[in-house]
Amino acid sequence: MVGHVTELGSAVTMLKAGDRVGIGWQGRSCGKCEWCLKGEVQLCDDIDQCGVWRPYGGFSTSVVVDERFAYPLPSGMPSETAAVLMCAGISVYNPISRYASSGDKKVVVIGLGGLGHMAIEFAHMFGNEVTAISSSPSKHEQVLSLGADHFILISDREAMRKVRYSFDVLMYTSHGNTDWTALVNSIATNGSLVVVGFSDFPVTFDPMELVVHQSSMTGSFIANHETMREMLAFAQEHAIRPKVELMPMAEVNTAIQRLKDEHPLQRFVMVN
Ligand SMILES: [Zn+2]
Known part of the structure; x- marks a missing residue:
């Protein structure tokens, strides 16, 4: 998902209100397990908790996320491109x-x-x-x-x-x-x-x-923070552009049905 930061928790140091960020499937990590301590946060022992969005997910108008999992996006990158890159x-x-x-x-x-x-x-x-x-x-x-x-x-x-x-x-x-x-x-x-x-x-x-x-x-399963930042920079430098079809969120059920029927090459990106 892609959006703009609207509110900051008291411990946030790397982001400010108004920043445009991309967020992937993972929104947090336990910070204590063997894999988190090694920096391989995508392998967190508690991934069931850390990859599921609570209380709201990417189809909602706002989400709450650990700032380490909200990645600032290159300024020239279209939001629909970033949305597909994040997963x-x-x-x-x-x-x-x-x-x-x-x-x-x-x-x-x-x-x-x-x-x-x-x-x-x-x-x-x-x-x-x-x-x-x-x-x-x-x-x-x-x-x-x-x-x-x-x-x-x-x-x-x-x-x-x-x-x-x-x-x-x-x-x-x-x-x-x-x-x-x-x-x-x-x-x-x-x-x-x-x-x-x-x-x-x-x-x-x-x-x-x-x-x-x-x-x-x-x-292979998603990636750690370092590789996520590296991927965004590589995609921007080499103008990687996923095939995207934009649709309004109101048509989400149509998008799901078309995924089942057409097995399209492109990604549908829902605009909220
Ligand atoms: Zn962990």
Whole structure:
């Protein structure tokens, strides 16, 4: 969510009234657990409490937030851009900056929705060779315009066979069912498959390929404060622009229905 600071608590030192800030999925952290003390606040042991908005969430006209989780935004950045970066953007920026910041990797993005299209933009801007894999042929032209170098339909057996053992980093952003064996077989030696989407289906594959190619399967969850600030600066410097459709908050139910029906590449941003 994006908004302006209207009131300050007595302990606030970094923000002032009128500042425009972006806030992600996480609004606080316990400050006491092992992960908070290490600065990895997104891994807080009490994340159930710290990632849930009380009393009001982002669809309301105001929220209360720990100032460390309200990030000042670059002045030239459109608010609808920032709104998408604060969740979908950071979710994919964090693993891409960890595994593919050198810019010489073969990165593949699986699933082309809100997270996936941002992953293509970030991976491309770091200088990597980017492939998009989808079950939807209609997204071909869109992903090339975002910076993808190649597009593969996952049902195209011949195309999937040609990319065996070729990707250094696989970004799994989908929530649907998929051919996991085909994906695992496309990981290069010492490569990594990073899961950032919540799949609704159990994952099954033959583990032999992981073993003999020393590849990894891992997860990634939002980011710490430092990476969040780094992502905002990188996005501003490289003019990263998520695909956005603005809608008035009064049409929120229409937006939810269209998400279910259309599986769009763009994010709907609700304006309150
Ligand atoms: Zn904690």
